[in-house]
Amino acid sequence: MAKILMKGNEAFGRAAIEAGCHYFFGYPITPQSELPEYLSRELPKVGGAFVQAESEVAAINMVYGAGGSGVRVMTSSSSPGVALKQEGITYCAGAEVPCVVLNVMRGGPGLGTIQPSQSDYYMSTKGGGNGDYRTPVFAPASVQEAVDMIIEAFDVADQYRTPVMVVADGMIGQMMEPVDFEKERKQRNLPAKDWASCGHQNKRKPNVINSLYLQSEELEKHNIKLEKKYKEIEENEVQYEMYKTEDADLVFVAYGTVSRIVKTTIESMRKEGYKVGLIRPKTLWPYPNEAFKKIPNAKNLLVVEMSLGQMIDDVKLACECKLPVHFYGRSGGMIPVPSDIAQKAKEIMGEVALGGAK
Known part of the structure; x- marks a missing residue:
């Protein structure tokens, strides 16, 4: 199997494409800016779409819309940018919209520095948004492992209908290492996306992507459903x-x-x-x-x-x-x-x- 020497951020982008992600919405921020640059060039080659949104808030809501249609979709940012995306991430969790969010972490709090850090652990694992929700969080230690985990993250997102985060500190995003994109990976039996809001031609009832429940009894029932899913993730996805x-x-x-x-x-x-x-x-x-x-x-x-x-x-x-x-x-x-x-x-x-x- 041939290995390719790639910079981390660019390898992350290729991994997303290899996973079948053809839609990316993001906003540039150091130290992950090479990733959207790479995807802006490569996604059109595979019939995909790259959109540089006007803000991180806009980007995650574009992810919400695209993911709700059933396509594989991704956004990426660095620490303060991911903080801005937290409201959209909890909307995706509440509406059960699968997506992948990559955080190439830098120092904080606030704007902090552009140097590598791991100070987003709380935000990633404890939930930066509101409500009773969790997101699976992968933490790679190399460029190769980041590639593998990004590809798996899309499968996990689809299997459980949930946002999945991948957190890589700035060093992994900026370093160059050999990467094998042809290695064998775990195959999952993924469910059909019959929940997606993608048009119905009057052949079925319309699917509605929603996280709003005005009746307390309804919301509690939904939260219990989500909690059952999170327990299943805890049982099956530990690495x-x-x-x-x-x-x-x-x-x-x-x-x-x-x-x-x-x-x-x-x-x-x-x-x-x-x-x-x-x-x-x-x-x-x-x-x-x-x-x-x-x-x-x-x-x-x-x-x-x-x-x-x-x-x-x-x-x-x-x-x-x-x-x-x-x-x-x-x-x-x-x-x-x-x-x-x-x-x-x-x-x-x-x-x-x-x-x-x-």
Whole structure:
């Protein structure tokens, strides 16, 4: 299988096209601007449509309309842009309109910086819009994995009739890596889109895409229906990686680019005799709680993020507060380095190595 060297943002665009997405609505913002640039050039070649909307708010509502007609549709942005899209995302969740939202994260709050960050964890996993809803959230650690997850995100969106988010920090969007678009992927038996509002020629009753329920009883019934769907997603769509956790006394928890930095830390610490490993969530929601039941030797957990600790609460819930949960992070676009992570881990482990106390 031939691999192609591509910049992350452009590979994301090609992945969307490979997944059958021919409609994109967005607005430029660093560090993801190469993605809409790529799609503006490539979508017309496959009979698709690219629209640069007048704002992020307009873009997500165009997604709502296109997705409601049954086509595969995508939007992308970076942190403050996705914040503006949150109202439209909750409308899509409430109306059960499938779509994919890609967030190439940068530092915040507010306009923040154009440097990479992971400070949108809360917004992505806890719901940035109103109401009782959830969105599946994929967190790739490489350009190849981002491509795979974007393609899968469209399938998940169609299977469950829900918006799906893919969160990739700015480094993944800007780096260049070899990508294989021909690899085998999981095949899903997707339902027909007989719910779509796409014209009926008087052959059936019209389909209505709607999230407005004026009667409390109706809305509660709808919310219970959505909750049942979210429980099904929690049962079926969890993804994670266990890395050298079998004998680990300390287990790191990290996702995205930071997980790659942590793996470098683990290799160097293992050479010094430290028993350390990694739990890497590939889905931030549903969260891989089951992974934390598979680390019998662990005495400590160390969460590492490019934020000030937004994943800590989920880690505490996942381990049922049975282990001490520590944290090391950088924010504002600063990137953790292996030596600093190792120093924090050694402090927690009390400077105990294979050869005894240091």
